[in-house]
Amino acid sequence: QLQLHGSGPGLVKPSETLSLSCTVSGGSIKSPNYYWGWIRQAPGKGLEWIASIYYTGSTYYNPSVQSRITVSTDTARNRVSLNLTSVTAADTAVYYCARHQITVLEPPAPTRIDPWGQGTLVIVSS
Amino acid sequence: EIVLTQSPDFQSVTPKEKVTITCRASQSIGSSLHWYQQKPDQSPKLLIKYASQSFSGVPSRFSGSGSGTDFTLTINSLEAEDAATYYCHQSSSLPQTFGQGTKVEIK
Numbered sequence: 585q586l587q588l589h590g591s592g593p594g595l596v597k598p599s600e601t602l603s604l605s606c607t608v609s610g611g612s613i614k615s616p617n618y619y620w621g622w623i624r625q626a627p628g629k630g631l632e633w634i635a636s637i638y639y640t641g642s643t644y645y646n647p648s649v650q651s652r653i654t655v656s657t658d659t660a661r662n663r664v665s666l667n668l669t670s671v672t673a674a675d676t677a678v679y680y681c682a683r684h685q686i687t688v689l690e691p692p693a694p695t696r697i698d699p700w701g702q703g704t705l706v707i708v709s710s
Numbered sequence: 711e712i713v714l715t716q717s718p719d720f721q722s723v724t725p726k727e728k729v730t731i732t733c734r735a736s737q738s739i740g741s742s743l744h745w746y747q748q749k750p751d752q753s754p755k756l757l758i759k760y761a762s763q764s765f766s767g768v769p770s771r772f773s774g775s776g777s778g779t780d781f782t783l784t785i786n787s788l789e790a791e792d793a794a795t796y797y798c799h800q801s802s803s804l805p806q807t808f809g810q811g812t813k814v815e816i817k
Contacts, residue, residue, distance in 0.1 A: 630808055631808040633806040648805070694801065
């Protein structure tokens, strides 16, 4: 059964870089059948998709964070990573890593999300 | 960006009642609409994929319908364990977006 486990610092100072990792077990991030995504949820708020990455390295980013975000894969560790630079209090959120199914069309694109990791709370504060 | 608007924002329901949540898209998204359930302090879980397809392991009281811009999630005969916030999500175009959520409370 696929599991995703997010990890990283729970507290980041304003203007610094938020770095999170998502370790995948029970499946390979090299599979051509899935995208791997990041979704965040500010306290008491709704869900915001921020990024997805394919095993080829192809990425999609939300324009709301595009200038500050980098998502990458580490196939040796079966891990997906997120870096978000120049953070502010508005980046305070629970960050979920998750798996997307893909479309049957070419090129494949991310679709529905299942499963989700447990979420990592990141607070941006000095 | 496609905006998804859910209604209502909140619903207080008696067990065994039927619950209907709607999701309206700002432009046509075909059937690329998915529904999730999020219980307090838990990660979201997929309930319905592609507007009306049941997802494995989800109780049959959950169903979805719609296409284009108007979609509905129905919970037949609500159970106490269904207390949660429900989100719609579109994967038709990027950026992917979610509705603002509908919180269902059990009376």
